[in-house]
Amino acid sequence: MKKQELIFIPGPGVGHLSSGLELAKRLLDHDDGLSITALVMNMPFTSSIDSYTRSLTASQPRIKFVHLPEVDPPPSDLIRKSPEAYICDFIESHITQVRAAVTDIISSLSNSDVRVAGFVLDFFCVSMIDIANEFSLPPYIFITSNAGFLGLLLYLPGRHDEISEVMKMSDPDSLIPGIFNPVPARVLPDAVFNEDGGYDAYVKVARRFRDGKGIIVNTFAELEPFVLRSFSDDHRIPPVYPVGPLLQLKGQPHPDLNQDQVDRIMKWLDEQPQSSVVFLCFGSYGSFSLPQVKEIALGIEQSGFRFLWSIRFPLSTSSPVMNPEDALPEGFLERTEGRGIMCGWAPQVEVLAHRAVGGFVSHCGWNSILESLWYGVPIVTFPIYAEQQLNAFRMVKELGLSVELKLDYRQGGDLVSADEIAKSVTCAMESDSEVRKKVKEMSEKGREAVMDGGNSFTSITKLIRDMTGNS
Numbered sequence: 234m235k236k237q238e239l240i241f242i243p244g245p246g247v248g249h250l251s252s253g254l255e256l257a258k259r260l261l262d263h264d265d266g267l268s269i270t271a272l273v274m275n276m277p278f279t280s281s282i283d284s285y286t287r288s289l290t291a292s293q294p295r296i297k298f299v300h301l302p303e304v305d306p307p308p309s310d311l312i313r314k315s316p317e318a319y320i321c322d323f324i325e326s327h328i329t330q331v332r333a334a335v336t337d338i339i340s341s342l343s344n345s346d347v348r349v350a351g352f353v354l355d356f357f358c359v360s361m362i363d364i365a366n367e368f369s370l371p372p373y374i375f376i377t378s379n380a381g382f383l384g385l386l387l388y389l390p391g392r393h394d395e396i397s398e399v400m401k402m403s404d405p406d407s408l409i410p411g412i413f414n415p416v417p418a419r420v421l422p423d424a425v426f427n428e429d430g431g432y433d434a435y436v437k438v439a440r441r442f443r444d445g446k447g448i449i450v451n452t453f454a455e456l457e458p459f460v461l462r463s464f465s466d467d468h469r470i471p472p473v474y475p476v477g478p479l480l481q482l483k484g485q486p487h488p489d490l491n492q493d494q495v496d497r498i499m500k501w502l503d504e505q506p507q508s509s510v511v512f513l514c515f516g517s518y519g520s521f522s523l524p525q526v527k528e529i530a531l532g533i534e535q536s537g538f539r540f541l542w543s544i545r546f547p548l549s550t551s552s553p554v555m556n557p558e559d560a561l562p563e564g565f566l567e568r569t570e571g572r573g574i575m576c577g578w579a580p581q582v583e584v585l586a587h588r589a590v591g592g593f594v595s596h597c598g599w600n601s602i603l604e605s606l607w608y609g610v611p612i613v614t615f616p617i618y619a620e621q622q623l624n625a626f627r628m629v630k631e632l633g634l635s636v637e638l639k640l641d642y643r644q645g646g647d648l649v650s651a652d653e654i655a656k657s658v659t660c661a662m663e664s665d666s667e668v669r670k671k672v673k674e675m676s677e678k679g680r681e682a683v684m685d686g687g688n689s690f691t692s693i694t695k696l697i698r699d700m701t702g703n704s
């Protein structure tokens with residue numbers, strides 16, 4: 234059997250990179266004959282990814298990294314107008330560098346027994362399908378989010394052909410194939426309303442999905458059966474491979490995380506009773522205005538539960554808060570002393586795995602959702618940006634796997650009050666609630682899905698067979 238190489242192009246930024254590389258590791262675990270070269274772009278304004286790629290190279294010698302030469306980034310005001318448009322422009326500006334890197338890989342393998350089998354592209358990198366075609370290599374697309382989000386993206390080009398304008402908050406609920414309930418406009422991602430490039434970027438990206446040889450999704454059949462079935466009924470959609478949950482359970486290296494911080498948090502958790510702590514954490518970029526921070530603080534205090542709060546502030550705050558404590562309500566720290574701690578970047582996976590943690594107030598980023606399901610910790614929904622509102626909506630209304638706090642909160646939107654926060658946290662922390670029971674059941678199903686014979690295991694085996702031709 235010939236050895237085969239895959240060329241990975243993960244999305245820029247730690248969130249997409251880490252998820253893409255979990256997929257890479259999973260593929261290598263399944264097939265000894267595979268190796269992977271990942272072409273990495275380092276986006277301005279984001280944390281360094283070097284610590285991450287270094288730790289992976291040390292643990293998995295069959296993954297090589299090629300750091301693409303830096304290019305002139307798009308104008309910086311574009312990131313404020315539309316992060317999605319910025320990311321797509323940034324990626325497209327690497328086409329020449331990617332072509333050169335692929336040429337090098339192929340020529341370096343020409344006298345070896347290794348053959349390049351195909352490309353795996355983060356969904357934001359679908360412009361690179363053209364390069365795959367130039368080299369006659371099959372492109373596979375990787376969705377770092379869920380199948381419902383894929384459903385939304387697949388719906389957009391058809392809608393655009395009929396109504397070629399951005400969506401509006403005042404639009405009636407959308408019937409999106411595969412999404413169980415009609416979707417209110419207020420839970421759709423900001424990008425679909427964005428006239429400064431966000432909507433166009435989504436439509437353009439989604440149009441290329443049908444050019445993929447297959448679409449790989451970080452989900453599992455038991456979690457999203459309805460939407461996955463709808464894809465297999467539509468012959469225009471390439472084969473969809475649900476291969477998740479892809480999780481980095483050993484924890485992620487991060488420049489803002491140091492061992493002293495981890496030790497302090499884990500020691501404190503060790504001293505707390507079983508399922509007594511509510512964890513608040515809002516992903517790579519989630520932050521709140523100062524008035525919202527105050528409401529959150531008052532809400533946790535009012536709930537009476539112990540807490541671990543990963544708190545960060547927007548980079549654009551006009552008077553930056555150097556010390557998070559300055560943003561808190563007066564006397565909060567004294568009144569909650571011994572009952573809670575705060576940190577910056579948290580060791581989230583270790584925290585969710587800890588027996589003391591009983592609930593999770595989350596921005597509903599997909600990795601956070603999968604991690605909380607894995608450890609059976611119910612989420613309280615506090616979405617902020619990207620597709621998080623849609624995730625929150627589906628987790629509450631379709632799947633019954635989260636407690637509703639907000640489904641439609643957006644950065645700079647109406648304040649979520651302390652009362653609402655206290656009420657939802659209390660509901661999530663109930664030990665015998667229906668949501669907790671369902672989350673525990675889904676946790677088992679997720680773990681079974683990736684075991685030998687499970688649905689995701691079978692799906693990844695099929696994916697490798699389709700990519701390599703090896704049976």
Ligand SMILES: O=c1ccn([C@@H]2O[C@H](COP(=O)(O)OP(=O)(O)O[C@H]3O[C@H](CO)[C@@H](O)[C@H](O)[C@H]3O)[C@@H](O)[C@H]2O)c(=O)[nH]1
Nearest residue numbers: 248377378516517543578579581582598599600601619620
């Ligand atoms: O203090 C922190 C904060 C985050 N994390 C980890 O960072 C990852 C965060 O991922 P996710 O929950 O998916 O959030 P984002 O980083 O915000 O992810 C982006 O990418 C996701 C996948 O496409 C989308 O679902 C989100 O909406 C989008 O914001 C998770 O593994 C967390 O465990 C930590 O370890 N410590």
